[in-house]
Amino acid sequence: MIETWGLGKTFGPPPWPLGLVVPSARRPVRALHDVTLRLDQGEIVGLLGPNGAGKTTLLRILATLVLPSEGRVRVNEADIVRDSASVRRAVGLAAGQERGFYWRLTGMENLEFFAGLLGLSGAQARRRAAEALSAMDLEDHAHQTVERYSAGMRQRLGIARALLGKPRVLLLDEPTRSMDQNAAVRTHGIIRRLATESGVTVLLATHQPSEAAALCRRVAILVNGAVRDVIPTPAPEGGLTERYRSAVGA
Amino acid sequence: MVLLHRFAAFLKRDYLLARASRLAFGWQLLSVFFAAPILFYMGRLIQPATSRHLAPFGGDYFAFVTIGVAVFGFLAATMAAPAAAIRHEQMIGTLEAVLITPASPHVVVLGASLWNIIVAILQGALYLVLGVLIFGLEIRGTGLLAAALVSLVAVGTFAALGMLSTALVVILRHGDPLSGLIAAGSALLGGVFYPTTVLPQPLQRLSEFVPLTHALRALRLALLQGHGVSALQEELSILLLFLGVLGPLATFALWWAIRQAKTAGTLGAY
Numbered sequence: 075m076i077e078t079w080g081l082g083k084t085f086g087p088p089p090w091p092l093g094l095v096v097p098s099a100r101r102p103v104r105a106l107h108d109v110t111l112r113l114d115q116g117e118i119v120g121l122l123g124p125n126g127a128g129k130t131t132l133l134r135i136l137a138t139l140v141l142p143s144e145g146r147v148r149v150n151e152a153d154i155v156r157d158s159a160s161v162r163r164a165v166g167l168a169a170g171q172e173r174g175f176y177w178r179l180t181g182m183e184n185l186e187f188f189a190g191l192l193g194l195s196g197a198q199a200r201r202r203a204a205e206a207l208s209a210m211d212l213e214d215h216a217h218q219t220v221e222r223y224s225a226g227m228r229q230r231l232g233i234a235r236a237l238l239g240k241p242r243v244l245l246l247d248e249p250t251r252s253m254d255q256n257a258a259v260r261t262h263g264i265i266r267r268l269a270t271e272s273g274v275t276v277l278l279a280t281h282q283p284s285e286a287a288a289l290c291r292r293v294a295i296l297v298n299g300a301v302r303d304v305i306p307t308p309a310p311e312g313g314l315t316e317r318y319r320s321a322v323g324a
Numbered sequence: 325m326v327l328l329h330r331f332a333a334f335l336k337r338d339y340l341l342a343r344a345s346r347l348a349f350g351w352q353l354l355s356v357f358f359a360a361p362i363l364f365y366m367g368r369l370i371q372p373a374t375s376r377h378l379a380p381f382g383g384d385y386f387a388f389v390t391i392g393v394a395v396f397g398f399l400a401a402t403m404a405a406p407a408a409a410i411r412h413e414q415m416i417g418t419l420e421a422v423l424i425t426p427a428s429p430h431v432v433v434l435g436a437s438l439w440n441i442i443v444a445i446l447q448g449a450l451y452l453v454l455g456v457l458i459f460g461l462e463i464r465g466t467g468l469l470a471a472a473l474v475s476l477v478a479v480g481t482f483a484a485l486g487m488l489s490t491a492l493v494v495i496l497r498h499g500d501p502l503s504g505l506i507a508a509g510s511a512l513l514g515g516v517f518y519p520t521t522v523l524p525q526p527l528q529r530l531s532e533f534v535p536l537t538h539a540l541r542a543l544r545l546a547l548l549q550g551h552g553v554s555a556l557q558e559e560l561s562i563l564l565l566f567l568g569v570l571g572p573l574a575t576f577a578l579w580w581a582i583r584q585a586k587t588a589g590t591l592g593a594y
Contacts, residue, residue: 085589092584096495105589131589137424141586163426173417176337178344183337190333191425191432193326199333235421 075275076136076243081109081145083131083299105131106299109145115242116273118265120286123296124322129279130169132296133245136277137167150242150275166236170229170247177221181212181231184220189238206234209264211257225252233261237268244268246278250285262289283315295321330427331435338439349443356447360454363389377519382548387461391544392516394451395475399482399536400507401444402437406486407493407500409436414497420592429582430575433490434483441479452547464550471546473553477563478539484567485535487574491581497594510536535566 086102087093106128113119121129134140136149138158146153152160175184185203186196194202207216210230215223223231229252236244246265250258266289268274280286286293287307295303295318302321305314342349367386370378381388410433413419422432455461489502513520513527514536520528531537542559545551553560585591 083589088584088588092495096497096588134589139420139424139586139591140589141583159426159428162424165424167424169420171417174421176341176416176418179337179340183340187333187337188421188425190336191330191422191427193329193426195329196332196336199329239426 075115075148075150076111076113076277077146077148078109078111079146081111081132081135081147082107082143083128083135083140084143086143104299106135106142109296109299109301111294111301111304113275113277115275116269117292118269118276118278118290120290120293121277121279121296122281122283122286122293122318123279124281127296128299129296130247131299133167133169133247133277133279136161136243137165137245138162139167163239164242165245166239166241166243167245168229168232168236168247168249170232170249170251175220175228175231178219180217180219181207181223181227181234182216184231185235185238188235192239202238206237207231209237210234211260226254226257229253230257230261233264240272242274244274244276246276248280249278258285265289283318287314293318297322327431330431331438334435334438335442338436342439342443352443353447353450356450356454359393360390360451360459363393364455364459377521380549381519381544382462384462384548386455386459387548388519388544389517390451390455390459390461391547392540394448395478395540395543396507396511396514396516396536397451398441398444398448399478399539400503400510401447402441402479403482403486403489403506404500404503405437405440405444406433406483407489407503409433409440410490411493411499414493414592414594417592417594423582423591430487430578433487433578437483437486441483463547466550466552467546467548470551470553470556471543474539474542474546474556474560474563477560477567478535478543481535481539481563481567481570484570484574487578488570491574491577494578494581494585494591497590510534513537515540535563538562538566 083106084102084104088096109132121132123129131140135142135147136154138154138161141155149161150164154161182203185206186199189199189202207213210233212227212230212234215227220228233249250261253261265276269276278289290307293305293307293314294301303317305317307314364386367389370385378385378388410419413422413436423429452463456463485506486503489500492502493500513531514534520531520537523531538559542556545556
């Protein structure tokens with residue numbers, strides 16, 4: 075479950091004397107403003123918005139990587155500021171970046187390492203890594219170094235890593251951006267199963283109204299850091315696209 | 325147990341990465357085979373009788389400088405390891421992925437440095453082994469326990485300095501600015517290549533505020549003169565005082581730096 079009340083984030087200049095030595099923007103940048111959302115257990119909610127709308131910032135706040143400037147956020151009943159350790163135990167984040175892995179290690183070795191950081195023993199970590207690789211159809215590439223992976227495979231590996239801790243909340247940032255059609259469809263199936271069978275709450279940031287419509291029960295449209303509209307689905311894809319266009323003023 | 329699993333995961337990862345770069349790893353250890361003879365031949369230039377400054381440590385310059393270089397090497401590496409490890413994670417983009425796990429940032433920093441600290445300790449030990457086996461360095465067995473204890477406290481102290489340095493790396497997103505400076509200052513004032521008694525009085529006084537001075541003095545007395553823990557109480561107490569001040573300060577500094585980076589949204593930036 076995810077709950078936010080009046081969540082805001084402004085990236086401002088660092089406090090004195092850090093401002094003298096740390097490179098940063100001179101003027102404050104408001105990335106999120108008054109975001110109030112509630113995602114129930116097992117619900118898949120989409121975050122749809124243009125570049126710079128604040129989608130990634132919101133996911134990073136929920137993952138405890140960025141501190142909010144205002145408002146409150148609870149993930150799986152834990153406050154993200156006061157109890158960030160509990161939140162990190164509950165959350166899996168697939169950031170959709172190609173970086174973030176040790177390219178000279180194999181997919182299996184990478185996942186074993188991250189499973190080890192969850193506190194699992196060597197044997198448990200190996201088992202959990204193998205399960206996650208298998209879930210993302212990467213078992214045939216488990217012993218290949220990540221530098222040989224395609225961009226889509228690395229993205230699947232990122233989702234596999236997010237699944238290692240059997241998270242109660244899954245945060246996905248453009249999870250199928252670099253995937254081919256088949257891999258994207260399989261990934262959608264996995265996300266759906268996680269929500270319906272395991273009760274995992276999923277927040278999915280995407281540019282694509284079609285992906286949001288296919289997967290999500292509701293879609294929040296984020297523009298300039300604020301939620302402009304929350305659209306329930308299923309809705310005809312055209313309907314979602316039209317409302318999205320109207321919200322972003324396109 | 326969970327903590328041990330986390331440290332084991334870091335060690336295994338770094339072993340695998342070192343295996344993937346065998347040449348660099350081999351060179352790290354091989355360099356000792358070149359440095360040790362250099363120290364030996366430099367030692368032949370300085371006769372025991374010529375320097376009263378070496379007398380408290382047995383009078384042999386080769387023994388004096390070998391311990392100095394070995395200990396300085398592993399303590400400087402212990403200090404540089406955390407910041408280097410975190411900077412590396414920043415550069416390759418894995419820092420956020422590591423910090424989003426339930427492992428605390430302090431465990432991450434220590435875990436990520438463990439491999440380099442162990443390699444540095446092996447390098448230091450290799451100096452001593454080569455010194456004993458090839459160049460006739462005489463180590464007193466009676467001081468080994470005290471030497472181990474002093475090393476442990478010194479490693480803790482230098483790891484705390486390393487954590488302070490890591491805090492700066494997290495904030496500045498730049499190469500380690502502090503470790504090099506402290507290492508250079510320690511080499512000058514800490515008595516690595518010469519006893520601190522050869523320094524002018526003001527610098528001698530200043531050297532008492534350098535942890536390396538006390539670590540080296542205690543280790544030389546333990547290994548070369550066979551002093552036990554009770555004879556090294558003064559140096560051990562000073563090192564413990566450094567650890568008692570620097571440990572909490574470094575822990576707080578790293579917590580604060582990570583909080584600042586999370587506020588600025590720069591935790592994963594480089």
